[in-house]
Amino acid sequence: MSHESIYQSLYVQGRGALRRELATCLRTGRALRRPRRMPDARRERVGRIPDMISISERPAEATDRAVPGHWEGDLIAGQDNGSVIGTLVERSTRFCMLLHLPEGKDAEHVKNQMITAIHTLPTHLRRSLTWDQGSEMARHTDITLATDLDIYFCDPHSPWQRGTNENTNGLLRQYFPKGTDLSRHSPEHLADVATELNGRPRKTLAWRTPAEALHQLLSTPNQVATTG
Known part of the structure; x- marks a missing residue:
């Protein structure tokens, strides 16, 4: 039985007190499945970024996850979208890093925190970063100059082009619920x-954890990742 069938059984068959009890077992805690839609705040963030490079120009090795060091990133927003946390996820290992952004999504602030985080990585894990067209990345050329990390931008309103990051952001909402003050x-x-999330075994990694997968890459820098 697929995981989708299990979810549908919980959503459809549960009734009354049983339904409430079953809902608590779901990661989201919701009793109804909701279609994904772009919130208004996300629409406002989308705009033309100077000198941006389209995802269509991203190397094929990033698309098929054949080579490690390709990342996806985004912001998760808190109460009234006034507080944010930056998220970075490595595509082949699902390893995530979180950016502390107490000054919000100001482009200069995001640039500085991004550079600090990327500099903790060895050079062979700094191949590319894919982001959406949010104004917080207006200083992306400075990030590339400081880190040698190529940055590519998704098409407007296309979160599936950062699917790994979107999935990770969903997991992070367990720790950082919508409508809360993330600056605290x-x-x-x-x-x-991040350590706890990177310690969760993943089916897509043959039940290894992202931390274990990354450690393997760090131990064998020339290894080509084969995870899907």
Whole structure:
């Protein structure tokens, strides 16, 4: 039986107290399945970024996850979209890093925090980053100059072009619910959350954890990733 069949059984068959009990077992805690749609705040973030390079020009090795070091990124927003946390996810290992952004999505602030995070990675894991066309990435050329990380931008309103990151952001909402003040979370707490998430076994990694998959890459820098 597929995981989708199990979810549908929980959503459709549960009734009354049983339904409430079953809903608590779901990651989202919701009793109804909701279609994905782009929130108004996300629509406002989309705009023309100077000197941006389209995802259509991204190397094929990033698309098929054959080579490690290709990342996807985004912001998750808090109460009234006034507080944000940056998320970075490596496509082949699903390893995530969280950016502490107490000053919000100001492009200069995001640039500085991004550079600091990328500099913690070895050069062979700094191949590319894919982001949406949010104004927070207006300083993307400075990031590339400082880190040698090529940055590509998704087509407007196309979150599926960062599918790994979107999935990870969904997992992170367990720790950072919508409508809460994200600025209250310290860098140390963000690091703890990332460590916990990177310690979860993933089916797509043959039940290895993202941390284990990344450690293997760091131990054998010339290895080509084969995870799907």
